[in-house]
Amino acid sequence: MLRKRPNEALLSINSFQKDLGDTNPLVRAWALRTMAGIRLHVIAPLVLVAVGKCAKDTAVYVRKCAANALPKLHDLHLEENSSTIEEIVGTLLSDSSPGVVGAAAAAFTSVCPNNYSLIARKYRRLCEILPDVEEWGQIVLIGILLRYAIARHGLVKESIMFSLHGRERPHSEKDDSDDDFALKNDASGTSGKYDSDLARTISRCYIEGPDEYLSRTSYANRISFEFSGAKFTSGRSNDEVKILLQGTSPLLWSNNSAVVVAAAGVHWIMAPREEVKRIVKPLLFLLRSSSTSKYVVLCNIQVFAKAMPSLFSPYFEDFFVVSSDSYQIKALKLEIICSIATDSSISSIFKEFQDYIRDPDRRFAADAVAAIGLCAKQIPNMARTCLEGLLALTRQDFSTCDSGSTNGEAGILIQAIVSIKSIIAQDPPTHEKVVIQLVRSLDSIKVPAARATIIWMIGEYRNLGEIIPRMLTIVLKYLAWSFTSEALETKLQILNTTVKVYQILVLYISQKL
Numbered sequence: 001m002l003r004k005r006p007n008e009a010l011l012s013i014n015s016f017q018k019d020l021g022d023t024n025p026l027v028r029a030w031a032l033r034t035m036a037g038i039r040l041h042v043i044a045p046l047v048l049v050a051v052g053k054c055a056k057d058t059a060v061y062v063r064k065c066a067a068n069a070l071p072k073l074h075d076l077h078l079e080e081n082s083s084t085i086e087e088i089v090g091t092l093l094s095d096s097s098p099g100v101v102g103a104a105a106a107a108f109t110s111v112c113p114n115n116y117s118l119i120a121r122k123y124r125r126l127c128e129i130l131p132d133v134e135e136w137g138q139i140v141l142i143g144i145l146l147r148y149a150i151a152r153h154g155l156v157k158e159s160i161m162f163s164l165h166g167r168e169r170p171h172s173e174k175d176d177s178d179d180d181f182a183l184k185n186d187a188s189g190t191s192g193k194y195d196s197d198l199a200r201t202i203s204r205c206y207i208e209g210p211d212e213y214l215s216r217t218s219y220a221n222r223i224s225f226e227f228s229g230a231k232f233t234s235g236r237s238n239d240e241v242k243i244l245l246q247g248t249s250p251l252l253w254s255n256n257s258a259v260v261v262a263a264a265g266v267h268w269i270m271a272p273r274e275e276v277k278r279i280v281k282p283l284l285f286l287l288r289s290s291s292t293s294k295y296v297v298l299c300n301i302q303v304f305a306k307a308m309p310s311l312f313s314p315y316f317e318d319f320f321v322v323s324s325d326s327y328q329i330k331a332l333k334l335e336i337i338c339s340i341a342t343d344s345s346i347s348s349i350f351k352e353f354q355d356y357i358r359d360p361d362r363r364f365a366a367d368a369v370a371a372i373g374l375c376a377k378q379i380p381n382m383a384r385t386c387l388e389g390l391l392a393l394t395r396q397d398f399s400t401c402d403s404g405s406t407n408g409e410a411g412i413l414i415q416a417i418v419s420i421k422s423i424i425a426q427d428p429p430t431h432e433k434v435v436i437q438l439v440r441s442l443d444s445i446k447v448p449a450a451r452a453t454i455i456w457m458i459g460e461y462r463n464l465g466e467i468i469p470r471m472l473t474i475v476l477k478y479l480a481w482s483f484t485s486e487a488l489e490t491k492l493q494i495l496n497t498t499v500k501v502y503q504i505l506v507l508y509i510s511q512k513l
Helices: 006-019 025-037 041-054 060-075 079-093 098-111 123-132 135-153 160-165 196-208 210-215 239-248 257-270 273-288 291-307 313-319 327-340 346-357 362-378 380-400 409-426 428-440 448-460 467-485 488-512
Strands: none
Touching (some): 006 025, 025 041, 025 060, 041 079, 123 239, 160 257, 257 273, 257 291, 313 346, 380 428, 409 448, 428 448, 428 467, 448 467
């Protein structure tokens, strides 16, 4: 309404400006909130003056309202006043009230997320006041301080993130300690499997800011603050890293699960490896929260567990499924369990998986069968036990599967055979009898996807051992006889297998001649 009648809006501003001088701080705050809510360019300079005045008000609530008004002004694209707005943000970040600092942090994120010069002068105090800021302000402020620390000092050499980020960096970079420190500390060697490109992307995203990184703009070239250029730092000697870790440590036990996850992220990225374990119990405690929060926490734990399984491997029982879990949470827990399984825990995990296979949700039961195959690949000495269980499972399901279904028992059968296939691929010569057993069961298996997988194995392992090559003629006759009644995917694998066998025969005949 006011956009269509700007003259009346200007007249109303006069009364609001008078209210800014009222003795009641609530009246002053409400007047500022109303002025900031009028989204007109013509009155924006007047609102900016009012915000600057209220940013120095004696009342905490008025100053907080001034911080909340800054993003609204920024949205009006007042380029000529951008430096003034950023200056007010800096003033509010220095405020003595934690409530104002939290609102100022939100304004900083909206107005000038990469202007680290505002943070540099106040970094230590912001870390010290962090535990006193309101919960949702803590989340924003943690993100700002973490981005500043990474941009200012780089990754911590003793941290997990350094081992992931620095693995492929040139050795010519100057550093005052061993670049491979973090890599040598991982006894399990599992971090080497982690995607270093993803880690590099995350680091660059923190340094540039998510919005700037995605848009590929060059805001960092325009800021006045110059970083030291250091690529790496030591968490044991760098005071700014230490104070950030100290400020976020109490927040690991916050009542707000989002705060706990944010604080855990700081320790994951910046803390030395031996100190990262402090994030484990707070994260596990969050698994008692609501299902929505639990899903987010499990997503974060999944990332941590893939990079450093030893953190969570002693607590594998905390990830066992309960009846109240949704399918999405059950699936996440299965992935985490597979990541952290060890020789000492695998027996208990397999017993638990046997219960999951009997779960009424047959989609989840199929996922449990797939998880057995993943665990067998991760722990090779359990492959034989897994194969026996999977083969027994396929025999049990033969009588209940039909040719047109890919759900329920058929889904479990498919996953069982796919898991067997992945285990055999690890060491084919030792599993010749398993392939033979699957070939002999072809007549009993009616699910197209399962039949196609077995037929693929026939072609893949056509030269394996002594018995399989002698079976090929009979098997191909059977497949030719059933070809017309097979599903499309099964027909495709029959043709592929036939070509592979034909190549063997041609080679054999040519050698004879």
